[in-house]
Amino acid sequence: MSKNPLILEIKGNSLDDGPGIRSVVFFKGCPLSCIWCHNPESKKAIVEISFDSNECVGCNTCLKTCPDNALSRENPFFIDRTRCNLCFACVTDCPSGAMEKVGREMTISVLVEKVLKDKPFFDTSQGGVTFSGGEPTLYMLFLAEAAKVLKEKGVHVLIETCGQFRYETFMDLVYPYVDLIYFDIKIMDSRIHKKYCGLSNETILENFKRLYRKFQEGGVEILPRTPLIPDITDTNENLSAIISLFREENVNKTQLMPYHPLWQDKNQKIGIKPPSNSGNKMGEWMEGDRVKICKKLYTDAGILME
Amino acid sequence: MRTKNYMNTLTNWTLRLMAAQFNYRPSLQKYLNSTDGWTNFSIGLKTENGTVEQAIQFQNGRVKVLKYIPDHADATMRFISDDVLKEMVKITPNETINLILKNKVILDGNMAYLGAFNYFVSLLMGKRHQKMLERANRQEVKSRKEEYGITNPEFSEDLLKRKNFRLKAETIDPGVKHLTDPYLSQYSLDSFPRIKMLHEKHLHTTPEISAERPVLLTRWYRKNGFEKDTNGNPWFSEIRQAHAFQYLMENKKPIIRPECLIAGTTCPEEVGVLIYPDTTGTVIWGELGSIDKRVLTPYFISDKTAQELHDIFPFWAKRTTRAWIHEKYDYPFCQKIDERFVASFNFKLVSISHTVPDLPRFVNDGTKAMIEEVRQQIAVLDEGETDKLNTLRSMILCLEGLNSYAANLAQEAGRLAEKETDLKRKAELSELSRICRHVPANPARTLDEAVNSAWISWIGLLMENTNVSLSPGRLDQLFQPFFDKDMKKLSTKQEKKQYLEHVLELISCYFLRNAEHHALVPDVSNYLFGGSQSETAITVGGVTPQGKDAVNDMTYIFLKVTEMLSLSDPNMNARFKLGVNSDTFLKRLCEVNYITVATPSMHNDDAVIEAFSQNADKIEDLRDWASTGCVEITLSGKHMSHTGATSVNMVAGLEMALNNGYHPLMNWHLGPKTGRVENNDFKTFDDFFKAFAAQQKFIIDNTIALNNMSAEAYAYLRPTPLLSTAIQGAVQKAKDVTKGGAIYNTSGSFNIGLCDVVDSLMVIKKLVFDEKRISFKELKEAIDSNFQYNPSLHAMVLKKVSRFGSGSDEAVEMANRVTSLIHSCYKSTKNFRGGDYTVGFWSVAQHVAYGTLSGALPSGRLAYRHFSPGVTPDASASKNFLDNIRDVARLNPRNMDNNIAFNVKLVPAADDSREKIVNTMYSYVKTYFEQGGMQIQFNMVNSDVLKDAMANPENYKNLLVRISGYNAYFVNLNKDMQIEIIERAEYRS
Helix, strand or coil, X not given: CCCCCEEEEEEEEECCCCCCCEXXXXXXXXXXXXXXXXXXXXXXXXXXXEECCCCCCCCCHHHHXXXXXXXXXXXXXXXXXXXXXXXXXXXXXXXXXXXXXXXXXXXXXXXXXXXXXXXXXXXXXXXXEEEECCCHHHHHHHHHHHHHHHHHCCCEEEEEECCCCCHHHHHHHHHHHCCEEEEECXXXXXXXXXXXXXXXXXXXXXXXXXXXXXXXXXCCEEEEEEEECCCCCCCHHHHHHHHHHHHHHCCCEEEEEEXXXXXXXXXXXCXXXXXXXXXXXXXXXXXXXXXXXXXXXXXXXCCEEC | CCCCCHHHHHHHHHHHHHHHHHHHCHHHXXXXXXXXXXXXXXXXXXXXXXXXXXXXXXXXXXXXXXXXXCCCCCEEEEECCHHHHHHHHHCCHHHXXXXXXXXXXXXXXXXXXXXXXXXXXXXXXXXXXXXHHHHHHHHHHHHHHHHHCCCCHHHHHHHHHHHHCCCCCCCCCCCCCCCCCCCCCCCCHHHCHHHHHHHHHHHCCCCEECCHHHHHHHHHXXXXXXXXCCCXXXXXXXXHHXXXXXXHHHHCCCCCCXXXXXXXXXXXXCCEEEXXXXXXXXXXXXXXXXXXXXXCXXXXXXXXXXXXXXXXXXXXXXXXXXXXXXXXXXXXXXXXXXXXXXXEEEHHHXXXXXXXXXXXXXXXXXXXXXXXXHXXXXXXXXXXXXXXXXXXXXHHHHHHHHHHHHHHHHHHHHHHHHHCCCHHHHHXXXXXXXXXXXXXXXXXXXXXXXXXXXXXXXXHHHHHCCCXXXXXXXXXXXXXXXXXXXXXXXXXXXXXXXXXHHHHHHHHHHHHHHCCEEECCCHHHXXXXXXXXXXXXXXXXXXXXXXXXXXXXXXXHHHHHHXXXXXXXXXXXXXXXXXXXXXXXXXXXXXXXXXXXXXXXXXXXXXXXXXXXXXXXXXXXXXXXXXXXXXXXXXXXXXXXXXXXXXXXXXXXXXXXXXXXXXXXXXXXXXXXXXXXXXXXXXXXXXXXXXXXHHHHHHHHHHHHHHHXXXXXXXXHXXXXXXXXXXXXXXXXXXXXXXXXXXXXXXXXXXXXXXXXXXXXXXXXXXXXXXXXXXXXXXXXXXXXXXXXXXHHHHHHHHCCCCCCCCCHHHHHHHHHHHHHHHHHHHCXXXXXXXXXXXXXXXXXXXXXXXXXXXXXXXXXXXXXXXXXXCCCCCCCCCCHHHHHHHHHCCCHHHCCCCXXXXXXXXXXXXXXXXXXXXXXXXXXXXXXXXCCCEEEEXXXXXXXXXXXXXXXXXXXXXXXXXECCEEEHHHCCHHHHHHHHHCCEEEC
16 A cells, blocks of 8 residues: 555553553554444544534534535534535634644655653653554554654654454554554354444454464454443443353453543544444443453453453 | 712721720820831722722821822722622721732732731630630531541551562662662661650741840841941942841851751741741731631740731831832832732742752852852952842851851850750760851761751851742752762771661751741742642752763652651752653652652753753753752752742633733733634734733833842842852852842742643634634633533533543644743843843642632633642643643643643552552653653652641641642641542652
């Protein structure tokens, strides 16, 4: 891939994406399309425009600027994306930052420079960089090079992946420069996986098993993680199936990520209608008791929580 | 000028009614009298537009109303409009002073007499005044609960639970000789029932105004004269002060508090408010009848105390630092600026003793040796060196006075021991009696003797010097040799454990003793310096004068006591030397900060020493620095540093630069004419920066002029011979420290609103001059209207310019340009003692007070809102806390030799482990220091908890918060300050 990837954001000072203080690089674009995706703006591998009604001061500068008449207060999303030609004139003129360009191309050297700024904090906290997204392995060559340069500079490299990638390419290019892999296991039933995530899960599960075996042979540590999505991934059937997989593969540690509904506001900003099948539970934070019940299924099976 | 109107008649009637009451009711008339005779003074009242002019004259027991203001009126209140005068009738007398603060009433003249006048008004109003206050109180409580508060009892419980889990130390520092777990994780307040009881009692005691000190001193001065002695010869000030001090110490009530392991108190009250009538004491004259009912920090006051103070205040009204300057320099311009409270505030008028005295001298050598040293100095004086002789004699008198007090304590302890039936306590009291017979006269031999010696000496120093920011310094260094020696005498493990527990109790008692006295907070200061106490700064850690790791057993003992008691005073500070002090030590500082929410404050030795090296050459002295008051730098025991001399509102200079020298809220054209935005006078950004620099220089020059007069006032009114024995150089030079006796002589400034100024200058530079997106006039119009009519411009200034703390090189450069400017303004002057000014960027609580007195700014900050505290970037600067850390670390320490305050609010996630919380904090601090950062302090609490505390203060009596440099109990803060802390940026940790 000759083109540089789109980066959504490099978020510094993250304490929830691996050990220590980390900088998280969010790639834009993902092979899956999970309906609950908590970074919906990272799904498409193209530049987008977003509108944040909370930031808007109602000055209407943008209405006058837009050459395509794509903006209207009547429109609940404000931007008519069928008309918008992504010229971003409105973003330049907007005084409040309510209109924003989502995703920007970044070269490896710029990315490395931005991450290395935080290196002193990695060093005192045993932190590092986390490649996340979107899906970082969508840009295998770029990812490999970035990981290589950072690792050579002494930065701990963690990759968060949905697992949908070509194993051999990953092993050849990226694996040598990775210290830790967070690997999502979402849904065990392939049909249901396809329904909610857009693709079936065979490649993902196969990749997981192969990487986990590598880990047991002294390879890179890998931690399977499961987002708890109400009535989709947190069902007894699904969790039991995951636990069976873990038993087969001798997995003794995992992480559960309780559901939160913050992504729904982000959907609105980039013009995505809420999914029709998101029920009441999708509008609320997952209750602590429900999380405890889920965790217990694992701990009863002798699997520890990270 | 308008002619007189009906308000004039109304005012005349009201004053005549008042006069009649005092003239015909003997019960009131008696208040016009004091031991000195009739209290004579006159107060003028007028409006700026001339609609009203009246005066009331208290003369030889008669009250007269005059239809003009006499030339010699002691004070005149100028009301900015008729409406303000009407407002004044509706409010309580104590609130009058707040109208002055808000510049709605301008006071010319002697503030003490305004207090007297207010007190007379409150006497007339009687119960009605108290009822008004009670109503105001209820409204305030209701507003906190309903407008801001939330209620969730789990929050306060969760906060308390922090104390239940404690980490163990991973390694042992080289200086730790006896502690097996330096974190002392096995102990909590519950391990010490006696301390727990004393602590509870302390937190539930309302402070009481203490009349002991001023009454005894005034009695002595009335008898022996102040300006002249009984023979009519002018007093040599040091000798006068020393005799008065000796009288005070001999007659002060010796008190040993129940269950306390330390003898002596600063006052007879359980928790007392000390009064210094020659500086601020008379400010509460107007509040004598109402101080127990006021909304913020109410004090208990007995009728006897109120009467005693009313009797002595007339003696002091013309002998305060303010009155002295007014008289001597004919009400100088610089004083007029100061008394408007907007551009600067001279703290020296309150206190001169923000310093760290040589406590080791009292403890290690004792007063006998100190007296002997002074005698030897006397012996080598040449004939005719009378001033030197008197200076040295005054020192001896003070040290003897201190010894008399210790002897009285010994006697009292003996008396109590005899009466005591509990055998354990009886033994403790006998031991205290023995200790007080030995120290501070002789060198201490045990830790108990050392701690008592330090405390008794401290009482002496506080009886002489205002209890604001006098700081004991590096107590872990002072006490460690005694602890080490005591421990070595013990052989069994059990004995050592018991002794360690005794030491934890002893140091806890020491903390509680330090917390027993409050600094006097007149109602006006509740708004200027809310929640601020004595600011007794203790410093632990760092390196020895030889550069070795100074962390020792006592360091960790002090930290344990800090953790257990969570007191707002003493103010705990810790030094950290990279490459020398251990990570174990730094992690412990972080854990204590997390458990207590807000203490200790942490300093980077390298940056502090680099900053201060411009004022001292000797590396050994620099390495022996200690925090003073809030965060400031004093070279222990050698340095009259008055680190909190004067504060400057840098935003006022900016507002004046935008208005050609005129200040809108003051409605006063005080500054130089530096150009008008409206006339397009500024062609480049540098043109404007020059105007800004000229206004800053004007303000700083004036505040320095006043500060130097104020220093002169001290040298006459209150030289400090006892303190002079405790700062090296004064005995050798035979010169009082108020006159330059110390080895090092600096005065410290604190400059407020840095980030608001920098962000504003960035907006002007970027949007007006570099990018030309808006015109300066357009921006000025928006500011003048508080951005009311131009929301898109408001959004633009807030969003489109990189702020300090966002990682912008340009903003950091601007910040260093501003600090460099301020630094050079101060460094081009000298203080009264011939020393340099030092320059600090911390704000006590004045970022809130000055904020309420400042209009809207180019940065987008709206009118009357608080500024950002200290050097802390505005909450909007960046979502990434690391950007804040990096930018603050890039501030050049050479411009900040009176230190900084960098306040950070961190909020750990609910399920984070203690290790994760501590390790993350540690990483922030360590990296910040590695990058050159000077000082950092955390508030480890989220806004919801603070809002619960606002609504349910009874559950949070012990909740500490860092304001800017100092700690306070959150529930004691004024509403604006509570909101400021709630609105601070919150970073996940």
